[in-house]
Amino acid sequence: MPMKNRLRDKIDNDEAALGAWLALPDTHSAELMSRLGFDWATIDMQHGLVDYQRATAMLQAMTASDTTPIVRVPWNEPGIIGKMLDAGAHGIIIPMVNSRAEAEAAASACRYPPRGKRSFGPFRAGLLYGGNYLEEANEQAYCIPMIETRQALDNLDDILSVPGLDGVYVGPSDLSVSLGLRPAADQEDESFTDAIDRILDGCRRHGLFAGVAGTVKEAPKRIRQGFRFVEVARDSGSMAKAALKDLRTVRASMDDS
Amino acid sequence: MPMKNRLRDKIDNDEAALGAWLALPDTHSAELMSRLGFDWATIDMQHGLVDYQRATAMLQAMTASDTTPIVRVPWNEPGIIGKMLDAGAHGIIIPMVNSRAEAEAAASACRYPPRGKRSFGPFRAGLLYGGNYLEEANEQAYCIPMIETRQALDNLDDILSVPGLDGVYVGPSDLSVSLGLRPAADQEDESFTDAIDRILDGCRRHGLFAGVAGTVKEAPKRIRQGFRFVEVARDSGSMAKAALKDLRTVRASMDDS
Amino acid sequence: MPMKNRLRDKIDNDEAALGAWLALPDTHSAELMSRLGFDWATIDMQHGLVDYQRATAMLQAMTASDTTPIVRVPWNEPGIIGKMLDAGAHGIIIPMVNSRAEAEAAASACRYPPRGKRSFGPFRAGLLYGGNYLEEANEQAYCIPMIETRQALDNLDDILSVPGLDGVYVGPSDLSVSLGLRPAADQEDESFTDAIDRILDGCRRHGLFAGVAGTVKEAPKRIRQGFRFVEVARDSGSMAKAALKDLRTVRASMDDS
Amino acid sequence: MPMKNRLRDKIDNDEAALGAWLALPDTHSAELMSRLGFDWATIDMQHGLVDYQRATAMLQAMTASDTTPIVRVPWNEPGIIGKMLDAGAHGIIIPMVNSRAEAEAAASACRYPPRGKRSFGPFRAGLLYGGNYLEEANEQAYCIPMIETRQALDNLDDILSVPGLDGVYVGPSDLSVSLGLRPAADQEDESFTDAIDRILDGCRRHGLFAGVAGTVKEAPKRIRQGFRFVEVARDSGSMAKAALKDLRTVRASMDDS
Amino acid sequence: MPMKNRLRDKIDNDEAALGAWLALPDTHSAELMSRLGFDWATIDMQHGLVDYQRATAMLQAMTASDTTPIVRVPWNEPGIIGKMLDAGAHGIIIPMVNSRAEAEAAASACRYPPRGKRSFGPFRAGLLYGGNYLEEANEQAYCIPMIETRQALDNLDDILSVPGLDGVYVGPSDLSVSLGLRPAADQEDESFTDAIDRILDGCRRHGLFAGVAGTVKEAPKRIRQGFRFVEVARDSGSMAKAALKDLRTVRASMDDS
């Protein structure tokens, strides 16, 4: 099967692709989340509780769905980037890319020569995507650095102009902390809103899609702002939110009676 | 620490104890669910996706919370009942107890001699609950057979009068299917509502608490009916419900704009 | 998606369905084996090295393929039969079914009321196969007892006439041992060949398909004999066979030079 | 390699074989314990925290040592007995064998026909012990029921005379509880000491070896009494004992200064 | 619950905090060791046999105890440092910190901006320690580089003066090897004893606590020297020590008789 996917269709059509975040290291929650209609789902190996063996099994559990699997690696390190692409991820989100050199390292780890330095040996990806995986992966696999610090803002054009990037992912919490604000999915402070504007503008100028972390609360606004890769929900957060709400509803019904 | 717990406090005070159902084989979802305020949480080894090794790790992850951990075993089999009590469960729910003999087997597996035939060797339970575990477990560990078939209804008093039972747990889906209805958490059919009434009445007469599976929708009614061990939410269901709702909310916001 | 599958298509068309046996507890070997073109693959929880948690992950890894997943449970025990059907198996092979009572227990564990006593709560199967799973599973899920002892031969018609069976699976090794022969995939001894004939004849008379364990050596003959569910290869055996052959080839090339 | 082993050498020479008990589900503690010089080590799947997948990996980790691996199964159930023998255990300890029928079931699960009903398919055991595994296992694999209840004492000769048993294992804690005493590795109460004498005498008359659980404290006395399969230490207990002692030593040194 | 803990109480009172070392990748040994009374226990991901998924489960298993959980990461790499703090560790020991730059990298990985570059997203730590985790972690989470080479001694003041460090941990074995001695927990060689003195002196001058690896043998002396974070026992070593001693005791009793 080709690496074409629902996420790419949306991005190529300039439509917003809505996504789920997977922090739990469980194949069953991943499979369930991949069957709810999200355009993409990202296995989070950085702040999520997931290591390589679980992430790979989660990728397997998501394969029969048409939600596109993305992986956030723990750090900008070529070994794990290669391993997750080999395991079948359609794209890699790389945290804390703060300089041109770091962006080049990220891009290089995602691409085979001559575009990069990824090592060839795609066990699972080869099984899934077939004999032209080398060319296909170099075309199709997304490389998505995170823009989430003041330093990255300072180096924004240097970063965004690196060949081989497809989009960026904004981490509002880290960006907030880096700007001296409290961690949050959104901020009214001008330093934050300016940063968002600059990132969106930079992406437009460099032909990259803009992605952003957040919840149902910020997503509509983010889409209107121009983000195209937008987090809407996460496994653990959705679970806690609904369970807590239901618990309170029943508790309240008991107080009434 | 003694085996006294929040669930027992509620039951002993004739208050409804509200609970969560854990179907995902993950220590992190278990730990998260155990910190939301539920009185009890049941690790489901029957229809949940959990085996012994995961269930035991989930029990460890829940220990620092004050939600009382219960386990539903896959079947009425003394080996696994003993293993889960040894692992620190405060109570065991046993599926498909349809006759006095089956109820006696369940009770016997939960109790040390002379009250039953449980084998002594409580590795983790001994570590947690200390040197008087034998006496304490025989007093405190709940043995909760499920009443969920027409056959069980036919043998109701035979079952409920077995010494060593603490309560029963009603499975409305299986009960429905057994009565020739479609599986559901509640039914208007008189065969079903009669069954519920008979079980509640039987529990009262035999000094047992009545528990029941369900969701936020049925829970208030169940509490009013007299159930005291009431499922309110489950990990996977809560996750899917909230994630899907949020996805639809954002999709709708896109259609509006 | 419905439970229709490649295995059923073959069986319903009276064609031989060729299968793979999975003894290794690994999602990656399972995924690989499921993409080679076999009609079915059986996860072996009896003599294979697989437990529940691994088997379930293997089922997930096979879902995107069109090889139909079957599970052989460790023993004729309703708890594990229900768990593996809940996990999405399209059929269950039950070892050592030697009497009518044992066959009835197997069939009952595979079917919901009123046809059997399976308990309702299909977490993963419900996710995969949708809202009519109860009806669909009762129609589509295969219940396949093993005929592999002299005692089973003695009770053959008693066993085969039990309602709710779909086919049988012959274990030639156990059958051999039970007949006083050495364990082997095939035998020339008349006691063995007679047994095969009787089983095939019994299946025809009772409208069941006949399946059989074996290798590439016996499979063509078995198909000609009338078996329709025929093992051709197993993960570990294939691995060892090819690796050993290649090692000897290279060793031989060194001796030549 | 043949199934001959250090444990059998000791038993055949009527020498006491000293053993370790493995309750932790960890391959590294198992490997470490297997290299300290014990004659045998038993993976405890009943009261230990070990399931099938871990037990099998522990067996692998112990293979390079010359400590003979034994497994205590969770219950007298033929599926798990067969699985653990297939995985390479040299013997099986079966808990709570209280009657002749239960002893016959245990023996039957440990032996291939015509001596029993074990099913043939020894994946790992075949790999380790070679082509004559069927004959060798029927000769060499130990079947060791536990004698640990008053009921078993009542049926002692009935149990010990069952063909296919090799020895028995006494559980002093369960035996104590069954006799109305507190659980302990030894007792002065005559009901207990009589039971020990009767078991030892029964073993002598029926040509079985006698084994017993306990610690360094009881082991010398047990050996003098005639026990030949004697527990000396367990992984978790040794760990806690030495760590606690060292902690107290250092604490005391601080108080002194 | 706040991040206040027993280890910090001791350190803040200038008392020696006695600790356990966890090399086994097992939640049950971790839970057991955390309930013996140690002030802290360190999960060793460097020389211990523990990876991320097991370390996280071990942290969960230790949460209900009042032994403070520390993690030694495999290497001075910000990805894994962040992941283990997110997982709830109260402090991180970083091996082989040999220069000011390496110490700055370690400190930066442990602190949120503006003090460092840790990325925000504390799944489990947020669940445990609540809404002020960012501030609390920056104050409370220990950053403990290891001083264990000649090069580190050469750069001692450069290292110890880096802002954001809380203490150091001395690895006597590596220090010995680096000084040309055989690996050991203690040495009489002056190069070694001088190094110890210099480290203790440096810590005093820079307001850091000094920690050190070792056993019950060295611990009293280390405490008298001024070390405040002192290893006393480790899981595997304690297990082997006591088991071997008991085995020899019983063997000796047999020789006597």
Added chain:
Amino acid sequence: MPMKNRLRDKIDNDEAALGAWLALPDTHSAELMSRLGFDWATIDMQHGLVDYQRATAMLQAMTASDTTPIVRVPWNEPGIIGKMLDAGAHGIIIPMVNSRAEAEAAASACRYPPRGKRSFGPFRAGLLYGGNYLEEANEQAYCIPMIETRQALDNLDDILSVPGLDGVYVGPSDLSVSLGLRPAADQEDESFTDAIDRILDGCRRHGLFAGVAGTVKEAPKRIRQGFRFVEVARDSGSMAKAALKDLRTVRASMDDS
């Protein structure tokens, strides 16, 4: 037991050592492959599907065989190199060593001071190889960088002259891609054949053994060329090859009839 092994015997005698590649994260496939007669087997943590915890268990499962265990780490990173040597690997293959500095880093990570910077604490290796492990490991553990890029060819003598290397391993696929060819185990293109010649020549001049990835097809030629560490088969590839061949054989037999 000493670290002497079958691989070293072959290398020291200038004989070709034939090996297996382990990409599946399974202890049972590893154990099986280790008992077929290969001189060495490499656990592939780079392109294989194996993480630390599984690799360590695979090493345990291979210990009783006389196939020498080697590990390919995911990347040239000292943390994981040390961990795998600690876990008992007899040698480390390090991918993508392209410069003298990278070769020095690899060598340093494999050797204790004064030859390198490996940290001392060999839990499992110490258990297996005994009290002189430090000296023995520094002599016996193989450090094998991969030569697989044009850049490495450009720096060939710089790399090969680094003290502490034992051999090199050629990755023909990556080398091909780096040279602008399609990935393959062999190439007719002169740029490739020249590269092979230069590497073999360089190894001879620097006293290193040459190793190479490939299959049964290339192995005889590679041995004739002078390679001494030659891959012959891999777990997953052997499995798929034989299973597919057998499936086609049976399919063909059906078409014939």
